[in-house]
Amino acid sequence: MSWITQIKKYVTVGFGSAITDFTIYGLLIHFAGFSPEISNLISRPCGGLFSFLGNKLWTFERRQVDGTRREFIRFWIVWAASYALSELLVWLFHIQFVRHSAFPLALTDAIAHLTGFRPNMIQFLPKVCAEGIVCTGLFLSHRFWTFRQH
Numbered sequence: 001m002s003w004i005t006q007i008k009k010y011v012t013v014g015f016g017s018a019i020t021d022f023t024i025y026g027l028l029i030h031f032a033g034f035s036p037e038i039s040n041l042i043s044r045p046c047g048g049l050f051s052f053l054g055n056k057l058w059t060f061e062r063r064q065v066d067g068t069r070r071e072f073i074r075f076w077i078v079w080a081a082s083y084a085l086s087e088l089l090v091w092l093f094h095i096q097f098v099r100h101s102a103f104p105l106a107l108t109d110a111i112a113h114l115t116g117f118r119p120n121m122i123q124f125l126p127k128v129c130a131e132g133i134v135c136t137g138l139f140l141s142h143r144f145w146t147f148r149q150h
Contacts, residue, residue, distance in 0.1 A: 093125065093129045
């Protein structure tokens, strides 16, 4: 399968994973009152499980049962590293963007206006920034290690 096809499939699965992750993240923040850091601790593994299944079965077309245990272990090793990085980045970006607002008020207002984020929705900015950084490394790791063809 070509790189382009795999990337298209990976991005599609990534959107499903992100929708799962961000939906749970938002529900935990807005309805359960959890902090962004705790919400991310819960929501990201849910998105990870969606990602494993979608990428194994569709993106990398590894439908056979043989090797699933190895792939599952490798997936979660890569995922755990990306999770730790994501958690660190959410924390750092939350400190910068939300708690101590490194952005001048005018820039924060401009982001809220351009993106449609209400002032309380600015809490999603750390998550968006963190996940944007982590995604490329995940694709390459899964393509060349987790689901590589033997």
